[in-house]
Amino acid sequence: MRYRHFLKLLLAGAVALPALAGPALANPTIVFDLENGKILQHQEAFKRWYPASLTKLMTAYVTFRAIAAGEVRLDSPIKVTKRSASEPPSKMGFKPGSVMRLDNALKMMLVKSANDVAMAVGENIAGSQAAFAERMNAEARRLGMTGSHFVNPNGLFSPDQYTTARDLGLLVMAIR
Template sequence: MSRMLVRLSVVFATLVLAAAPLRAEPFPSILVDVNSGQVLEHQDAFKRWYPASLTKLMLMYVVFTELSDGELTLDSTVHVSQRAATQPPAKMYLNPGATMTLDSAMKIIMTKSANDIAMAIAESVGGSEGAFVEKMNATAARLGLADTHFINPNGLPGKGQYSTARDLAVLATDLRRQFPQYAFYFDIPGIDYGEWEIENTNLLMGRFPGIDGMKTGFICASGFNQVSSATRNGRTLVAVALGQPSLGARAKKTAELLQAGFGKHPQGGPTLSTLRPEGGHDEKVYNVYNQICTKKAHDQRMAARDDNGDVVVEAPYMHDQVKRPYIRVKLLTTGGVASARIASIPLPTPRPAHEAMPQTASAYAEAGDESEASQALANAVTGASVPIPRGRPQP
């Protein structure tokens, strides 16, 4: 049987004539030198934002801490509960009772950004979702992430789930500093999953000189988020961009920040620990649903693609992808409950509900991999034709 590839094709250009411009106004961003902590650029870095799947960076931090303390091993077993199996997409569509190693589970969530696997890790490591989220928030407090709070381990939206570009930069730089032995999890080009190959959702992977991580995220309320890291000549930079209008825009923004940063060697200036908000502290959590998940915004994203439907990234300093071998992952057990029975269970309402966001799975899906490809993936994994929630219209 032929293998199948889940990926987004990318085309690079210096000018796109066919597309009307998406939003021009600035959104939160920050660029940091990992070694010194120096802030090289920042824009609205203290504005509270929905992190979406960037939440999974904190999940990884908690797991890395317990691995380093000897509480876990990479061979520890992750169990998929019924609750985990019914998480909204993006997901792997596994049966309740399925198991895998912690190593495989982390590789999946850093590549596919699977919400079901993130929940399975949280429940398996913490004993329950709530106990694991308590660890996430305790870690956030210890790291000084004063404008960050989590209510779940996978980034699905709800009241009380927020962060800032500054706090995410602190988290990302500390991940790089404290856990260099696990840095490879953020640099996986894709996973080889049986008959499927699934490409990393970070479009800079293999296309931007020096890129070595880290994570993307999307919900309608957040827009297209991305944390990217790159290393050149022993110098590592981290760029955070939140609220971008498209897949290509978030890749372009983080690439622009990194490219500019490698040309800068400023003396002095603020660090992550000394940077302060301008104009006072704003506790509002910004929501861009009405700018991202409208028909007009969708049509603009589609118009910005080329004639083959490929994403166009206007970034002359990026290049055609350098292919690297995908990482093999597999299950220990596949579970004993028929996936078709699971699919009939209504998706749970996120806790707590957020009145500004529709309570449907389509508002949550990680951009770029929900539609016919995910339906086929669900069928390949379960061996059955399983009706699953339709993904958000392709951006």
């Protein structure tokens, strides 16, 4: 797959970041063996917390599943809507009506953490933010992510959007 190497680097960074930040971070952490899922160390791995831009990992996963199902392709057009263009930074700043390829949208979303592009991806794949969030939650349930709930594809704050370190570990293993 064209995105496999890029995704491995992204996942390594996402998993390592809490450990590298040191003990001053108050967020839950988990360290596990990617080969077998065995938890090596954790701190409050089942505590709910706000995932912020780590939400984009689930957005990418749902998108990869849509690609695998033949719903979209990496060269599918992603049109920027008025809604997605209005998302706050971090963003790319595309005007409504702009079009990009899905593969470029994924790169911008995952590398720049572009909130506008994440919203555009979700809206284009599922038809609306709400419909994409439903797909995110369905995938979370399918993966056994019992401590997670998603309401948007970009991780902008909502009291109804939460996850656990344990659930993100399950997501990382599924993406891998």
